[in-house]
Amino acid sequence: MSAEVLALTAAQAGERIRAGELRSADVFAAYRDRAAADELNAFVWVADDVPAAAAADAPLAGVPVAVKDLFCTEGVPSQAGSKILEDYRPPYTATAVRNLQQGGAPLLGKTNQDEFAMGSSNENSAYGPVRNPWDPTRVPGGSSGGSAAAVAAGLAPWAIGTDTGGSIRQPAALCGIVGMKPTYGAVSRYGMIAFASSLDQAGPLTRDVTDCALLLRHMVGQDPCDSTSVAFPEEVRTPSAERLDGIRLGVPEELTGEGIEPGVLENFNATLRTCEELGATIEPMRLPHAPHALSAYYIIAPAEASANLARYDGVRYGLRAPEYDDLLSMYTRTRRAGFGAEVKRRIMLGTYALSSGYYDAYYGRAQQVRTKIADDFRAAFAAVDFVVTPTSPNVAFGLGSKTDDPWAMYLNDYCTVPVPLAGLPAISIPSGLSEGLPVGFQIIGGAFSENRILDAAYALEQAIGFDGSSARGIAGPDAPRPGQERRPDGGKG
Amino acid sequence: MTSFEPVIGLEIHVQLDTATKMFCSCALSFGEPPNTRCCPVCLGLPGALPVVNAKAIEYGLMIGMALESELADRSIFHRKNYFYPDNPKAYQISQYDEPLCRGGRLGDVRIHRVHLEEDAAKLIHVGETGRIHGSDTSIVDFNRCGTPLVEIVTEPDVKSAEQAREWLQLLRETLRQLEVSDVDMSQGSLRCDANISIRPVGETGFGTKTELKNMNSFAFIERGIKAEVIRQTEIVRGGGDVIQETLHFDPRTERITSLRSKEEAHDYRYFPEPDLVPIRIAPEMLDTARAAVPELPAARAARYEAAGVSADNAKDLAFRAELAARFDDALPVADSAQATAALFLNQGELAAEVEPESVATVSNLVGAKALTPGNVRAVLEILAERGGDPADVVASEGLGAIADDGQLEGIVEDALAANADAAEKIRGGNMKAIGAIIGHVMRETKGRADGGEVTRLVRAKLGL
Amino acid sequence: MIDREQVLHVARLARLELSDAEVERMSGELTGILGHIEKIGELDLDGVCPTSHVVEVTNKLRADEPRPSWPREKILGAAPAVRDDGFEVPSPQA
Numbered sequence A: 001m002s003a004e005v006l007a008l009t010a011a012q013a014g015e016r017i018r019a020g021e022l023r024s025a026d027v028f029a030a031y032r033d034r035a036a037a038d039e040l041n042a043f044v045w046v047a048d049d050v051p052a053a054a055a056a057d058a059p060l061a062g063v064p065v066a067v068k069d070l071f072c073t074e075g076v077p078s079q080a081g082s083k084i085l086e087d088y089r090p091p092y093t094a095t096a097v098r099n100l101q102q103g104g105a106p107l108l109g110k111t112n113q114d115e116f117a118m119g120s121s122n123e124n125s126a127y128g129p130v131r132n133p134w135d136p137t138r139v140p141g142g143s144s145g146g147s148a149a150a151v152a153a154g155l156a157p158w159a160i161g162t163d164t165g166g167s168i169r170q171p172a173a174l175c176g177i178v179g180m181k182p183t184y185g186a187v188s189r190y191g192m193i194a195f196a197s198s199l200d201q202a203g204p205l206t207r208d209v210t211d212c213a214l215l216l217r218h219m220v221g222q223d224p225c226d227s228t229s230v231a232f233p234e235e236v237r238t239p240s241a242e243r244l245d246g247i248r249l250g251v252p253e254e255l256t257g258e259g260i261e262p263g264v265l266e267n268f269n270a271t272l273r274t275c276e277e278l279g280a281t282i283e284p285m286r287l288p289h290a291p292h293a294l295s296a297y298y299i300i301a302p303a304e305a306s307a308n309l310a311r312y313d314g315v316r317y318g319l320r321a322p323e324y325d326d327l328l329s330m331y332t333r334t335r336r337a338g339f340g341a342e343v344k345r346r347i348m349l350g351t352y353a354l355s356s357g358y359y360d361a362y363y364g365r366a367q368q369v370r371t372k373i374a375d376d377f378r379a380a381f382a383a384v385d386f387v388v389t390p391t392s393p394n395v396a397f398g399l400g401s402k403t404d405d406p407w408a409m410y411l412n413d414y415c416t417v418p419v420p421l422a423g424l425p426a427i428s429i430p431s432g433l434s435e436g437l438p439v440g441f442q443i444i445g446g447a448f449s450e451n452r453i454l455d456a457a458y459a460l461e462q463a464i465g466f467d468g469s470s471a472r473g474i475a476g477p478d479a480p481r482p483g484q485e486r487r488p489d490g491g492k493g
Numbered sequence B: 001m002t003s004f005e006p007v008i009g010l011e012i013h014v015q016l017d018t019a020t021k022m023f024c025s026c027a028l029s030f031g032e033p034p035n036t037r038c039c040p041v042c043l044g045l046p047g048a049l050p051v052v053n054a055k056a057i058e059y060g061l062m063i064g065m066a067l068e069s070e071l072a073d074r075s076i077f078h079r080k081n082y083f084y085p086d087n088p089k090a091y092q093i094s095q096y097d098e099p100l101c102r103g104g105r106l107g108d109v110r111i112h113r114v115h116l117e118e119d120a121a122k123l124i125h126v127g128e129t130g131r132i133h134g135s136d137t138s139i140v141d142f143n144r145c146g147t148p149l150v151e152i153v154t155e156p157d158v159k160s161a162e163q164a165r166e167w168l169q170l171l172r173e174t175l176r177q178l179e180v181s182d183v184d185m186s187q188g189s190l191r192c193d194a195n196i197s198i199r200p201v202g203e204t205g206f207g208t209k210t211e212l213k214n215m216n217s218f219a220f221i222e223r224g225i226k227a228e229v230i231r232q233t234e235i236v237r238g239g240g241d242v243i244q245e246t247l248h249f250d251p252r253t254e255r256i257t258s259l260r261s262k263e264e265a266h267d268y269r270y271f272p273e274p275d276l277v278p279i280r281i282a283p284e285m286l287d288t289a290r291a292a293v294p295e296l297p298a299a300r301a302a303r304y305e306a307a308g309v310s311a312d313n314a315k316d317l318a319f320r321a322e323l324a325a326r327f328d329d330a331l332p333v334a335d336s337a338q339a340t341a342a343l344f345l346n347q348g349e350l351a352a353e354v355e356p357e358s359v360a361t362v363s364n365l366v367g368a369k370a371l372t373p374g375n376v377r378a379v380l381e382i383l384a385e386r387g388g389d390p391a392d393v394v395a396s397e398g399l400g401a402i403a404d405d406g407q408l409e410g411i412v413e414d415a416l417a418a419n420a421d422a423a424e425k426i427r428g429g430n431m432k433a434i435g436a437i438i439g440h441v442m443r444e445t446k447g448r449a450d451g452g453e454v455t456r457l458v459r460a461k462l463g464l
Numbered sequence C: 001m002i003d004r005e006q007v008l009h010v011a012r013l014a015r016l017e018l019s020d021a022e023v024e025r026m027s028g029e030l031t032g033i034l035g036h037i038e039k040i041g042e043l044d045l046d047g048v049c050p051t052s053h054v055v056e057v058t059n060k061l062r063a064d065e066p067r068p069s070w071p072r073e074k075i076l077g078a079a080p081a082v083r084d085d086g087f088e089v090p091s092p093q094a
């Protein structure tokens, strides 16, 4: 049963369930068993009980979904990868998750992540690092590394994550799956434990583009509980394009040269040729301010985070330090004990950037750079349909190889970071392998161009024919996966 | 010795009387059990997001209109960051450089700005318990947390403690008549801080200011400011410097103590609240707010003064909106706005039970000497009881003033004869003794005699 | 250069306790990161409007209609210390 189920994409499994050829309970149980035997440390919590069968006509048909830990799920641990929220069980469920449940996708489990979504390797989780199913000595990317690894390894049919600077697209690229960051405001942020409010956006991590569209369709929608959410202007359609005729792809000089690993660049160029074969034209272009996006991002995101994370003070929920002398030491020791090194670094950075005397030089300027970056994209979309780049400058790197150099780690987001600063949608699809590891191809579109992006991605996906099955170890949880040594501790930290 | 003058600016926090909180749908709390008016938003739970209460914006605009402020086209919220157990997100959603209203004036004090924000929770100090490692303990109740607040900041136009009190009374009455707040200082729905400095009379610069926090009655505000002005004056006269700090006035001991010195002052790290979108004040929003703003005390008082009412009476009437509304109905038929205003104020409750036009007519009868002041109350009581035309009531009850001088002259002569001792005293220059004569005349005429006329006749008869 | 004193000042604003070693490391790391970030200081940004919202949406207002608040058990359910139906904290006045 497991192998049969595992071979199906989520959309295919849903069709079989609706056709009466598969039971949703069996699909759930198959994935639940695999998730429970997770050796990648991708899950931090897995559902026990098989849920009541979804309604026969439920659009998501009962195919369960893995959810990044930072989505609040009522009564279920929602820890955002942080010790400060250890075993925190919220009294309510995030709108995005509720929407999926109403569409017929029950909760399979909560996936590991970098603490408060701060990281590009998943090594910043208080619950231990996640391993890459293509090579467990390597990182899966981050911060939605647990969701990406779970989908890539076939521990979940599909998953949702959040993207602030690249946290869906980069792990999707490093794990060889599809990941999409929607237009800012398309998916409600209500119940998503915040990292950087003006950038955070939830989106799907899936095996293929069709699953991505299907999952996204049931995530989007205006939410009266999120003032920044907007009505999606059309239904998210199932993509069907076969060609890219007449599509103009802009290739920005700034994001496709220096700093990109040779193997990644080679794959990117090969993908561009495939695009041309499908009828697209390739147009070199400029995004002059893109090289400054990382700087702007590492001011804006930490600044917002410093305020968003100030609520973890040991008063109403979460950790409180066991020993303190007074109110001040309760605060400082609780936050010292509860936050990890990267979170502390960013809280310090953000607090500094907002502090008296520095606001204009840092936060104010970063917001101006943000305007310029958005202007660059606006200008670009007057001339091209999409901007394309490698998703990540590199393939999955070794665990621990970048943990000592924060800026080197931040450079992982070099190609993804300009996109959320401009609030735009972008997808990463697997475009092949370099050194035996997946490479991602990023397609960026104008605001609310998700349907067109999905169509283009679908056409390209069919032409590339990427095979991710080796990472799934089709025979089931007991079969060793390629390149993986069984480890008794499963990486759980 | 140099004399100093106080320079005082006021910061007032007003709890709005909306049905729900500023950013969530919890009902406002009125003494409910602790933590029963809370939800994920006002408790600052992870993932919860604020949504602006439309009514709070409307009330904010109404207040801005009442204070003649410039209303913003576009207004945004900021986060004001500080840690405190009553501040669940560790930032207060407030307004910073794009407030809802700027500038304005109320009476003799200019307004600097008016903005919206959310109230904090209540901290209940329970003292030493030993439960938390031997230190003192407080308990947090989040019921009040998130109540909509309007913060009104004045320019430093206030020159004395008395002026501060009087102006705050005008502000409170204005807000009360706008029906946007309970304005109950003892319940904390109106709270006032004062920024106080002193300077030598004649100078235009500012001295170092201190902030006197949270005085919860008009009397305390007046006494607190007075005490602080004295404290500062003594420091400066003694050759010392006033330190910029936040102070607390204890009304029981009249003592001023420091809350925290400026070295520890907060760096609030304001930045635009990314969870909210800008407010654009649409014409319909302005129309709705404008339609809900009644004529307010300051404007009303000015209008009455222009109609001839004395300044004191005009203000007193304007502060009593219901009485003033009746006075407005009486005004068109009043011969004297001042006499009618005074009648309304003197006979407040009784006058409120009589048709306003009839009150004016009663006042007119007095003015025409057809009714004596002494019988006004009797006439009003009858009118309150059974209505009717005032002139008819006066006639049918025989309460009209004695119009015939001859008749009154005779009664005065009788009175002088019957009170020879008093007459003698008056003749000797003791005018106080005239009371006995007037009393006699009033008894004889059942109050229908005019007191002034009686005095004139007495003087004439006695050759004074 | 973010020196020790600045690190301690910012840590106090952020209510973070740092060991001496952490202060040292934070000083170096923040200095390094800001060294990269400071390149935006070279851009000519005169007259450029700051962007804090990417979507141009305004007036997301909520009708002033009450909804039931949450049961107190849920409100206090995750609290580290509860007393007299409230959240117990060390007194700020202590």
Ligand SMILES: [Mg+2]
Binding pocket: B094, B117, B151
């Ligand atoms: Mg305030």
Ligand SMILES: [Zn+2]
Binding pocket: B021, B024, B025, B026, B037, B038, B039, B040, B041, B042, B043, B146
């Ligand atoms: Zn609430």
